[in-house]
Amino acid sequence: MNLWDRPEGVSWQLGRYLPNGRELAEYLAGIFYYPESSAENLLRVSQYAVAKDGLGPLYDELRKLFDANYPPTRVHTFFASLPRTLSERGSPHHQVIMTTNYDE
Numbered sequence: 001m002n003l004w005d006r007p008e009g010v011s012w013q014l015g016r017y018l019p020n021g022r023e024l025a026e027y028l029a030g031i032f033y034y035p036e037s038s039a040e041n042l043l044r045v046s047q048y049a050v051a052k053d054g055l056g057p058l059y060d061e062l063r064k065l066f067d068a069n070y071p072p073t074r075v076h077t078f079f080a081s082l083p084r085t086l087s088e089r090g091s092p093h094h095q096v097i098m099t100t101n102y103d104e
Helices: 021-031 042-053 055-066 074-088
Strands: none
Touching: 021 042, 021 055, 042 055
Protein backbone atom coordinates (compact mmCIF):
# COMPACT_ATOMS: atom_id res chain seq x y z
CA MET A 1 0.00 0.00 0.00
CA ASN A 2 2.76 2.43 0.88
CA LEU A 3 4.30 2.10 -2.61
CA TRP A 4 1.09 2.70 -4.56
CA ASP A 5 1.69 6.30 -5.71
CA ARG A 6 5.47 6.18 -5.71
CA PRO A 7 6.79 6.68 -9.25
CA GLU A 8 8.64 3.71 -10.70
CA GLY A 9 12.39 3.99 -10.29
CA VAL A 10 12.14 6.48 -7.40
CA SER A 11 13.59 5.35 -4.09
CA TRP A 12 12.15 6.16 -0.69
CA GLN A 13 12.51 9.65 0.69
CA LEU A 14 12.01 10.65 4.30
CA GLY A 15 8.63 12.35 4.62
CA ARG A 16 7.67 11.69 1.02
CA TYR A 17 7.82 7.98 0.15
CA LEU A 18 8.03 5.10 2.63
CA PRO A 19 10.65 2.43 2.03
CA ASN A 20 9.78 -1.07 0.93
CA GLY A 21 11.11 -3.98 3.00
CA ARG A 22 14.35 -4.32 1.05
CA GLU A 23 15.05 -0.58 1.21
CA LEU A 24 14.38 -0.54 4.93
CA ALA A 25 16.70 -3.52 5.45
CA GLU A 26 19.48 -1.83 3.47
CA TYR A 27 19.00 1.43 5.38
CA LEU A 28 19.20 -0.33 8.76
CA ALA A 29 22.16 -2.41 7.58
CA GLY A 30 24.06 0.81 6.97
CA ILE A 31 23.10 2.29 10.34
CA PHE A 32 24.06 -0.83 12.31
CA TYR A 33 27.07 -1.88 10.17
CA TYR A 34 25.54 -5.19 9.13
CA PRO A 35 28.54 -7.39 8.23
CA GLU A 36 27.07 -9.47 5.39
CA SER A 37 27.25 -8.33 1.77
CA SER A 38 23.55 -9.07 1.20
CA ALA A 39 21.40 -6.82 3.36
CA GLU A 40 17.99 -7.42 1.79
CA ASN A 41 16.42 -9.47 4.57
CA LEU A 42 14.68 -7.11 7.00
CA LEU A 43 14.22 -9.76 9.68
CA ARG A 44 17.91 -10.76 9.68
CA VAL A 45 19.16 -7.17 9.66
CA SER A 46 16.77 -6.25 12.50
CA GLN A 47 17.82 -9.28 14.55
CA TYR A 48 21.46 -8.35 14.03
CA ALA A 49 20.81 -4.76 15.13
CA VAL A 50 19.09 -5.94 18.32
CA ALA A 51 21.79 -8.52 19.10
CA LYS A 52 24.53 -5.94 18.54
CA ASP A 53 23.08 -2.78 20.11
CA GLY A 54 19.85 -3.76 21.86
CA LEU A 55 16.21 -3.07 21.06
CA GLY A 56 16.27 0.65 21.94
CA PRO A 57 18.58 1.82 19.13
CA LEU A 58 16.59 -0.13 16.53
CA TYR A 59 13.34 1.41 17.78
CA ASP A 60 14.96 4.86 17.77
CA GLU A 61 15.96 4.50 14.11
CA LEU A 62 12.55 3.16 13.11
CA ARG A 63 10.81 5.96 14.99
CA LYS A 64 12.89 8.59 13.16
CA LEU A 65 11.97 7.06 9.83
CA PHE A 66 8.28 6.37 10.44
CA ASP A 67 7.45 9.44 12.53
CA ALA A 68 7.74 11.68 9.46
CA ASN A 69 4.51 12.98 7.99
CA TYR A 70 4.05 10.90 4.81
CA PRO A 71 1.20 11.76 2.47
CA PRO A 72 -1.52 9.12 2.11
CA THR A 73 -1.66 7.15 -1.13
CA ARG A 74 -4.80 6.72 -3.23
CA VAL A 75 -5.31 3.36 -1.52
CA HIS A 76 -5.29 4.98 1.92
CA THR A 77 -7.73 7.64 0.66
CA PHE A 78 -10.01 4.95 -0.75
CA PHE A 79 -10.20 3.08 2.56
CA ALA A 80 -10.73 6.34 4.46
CA SER A 81 -13.68 7.25 2.21
CA LEU A 82 -15.24 3.77 2.26
CA PRO A 83 -17.44 4.21 5.39
CA ARG A 84 -19.14 7.27 3.91
CA THR A 85 -19.64 5.59 0.55
CA LEU A 86 -21.14 2.49 2.19
CA SER A 87 -23.34 4.62 4.44
CA GLU A 88 -24.66 6.60 1.46
CA ARG A 89 -25.61 3.31 -0.20
CA GLY A 90 -27.41 2.09 2.89
CA SER A 91 -24.87 -0.62 3.65
CA PRO A 92 -23.31 -1.25 7.03
CA HIS A 93 -20.31 1.03 7.16
CA HIS A 94 -18.25 -0.49 9.94
CA GLN A 95 -14.95 -1.87 8.77
CA VAL A 96 -11.86 -3.55 10.11
CA ILE A 97 -8.75 -3.27 8.01
CA MET A 98 -5.98 -5.67 8.90
CA THR A 99 -2.51 -5.31 7.48
CA THR A 100 0.90 -6.81 7.98
CA ASN A 101 2.61 -3.76 6.59
CA TYR A 102 4.12 -0.94 8.63
CA ASP A 103 2.12 1.92 7.16
CA GLU A 104 -1.09 3.14 8.78
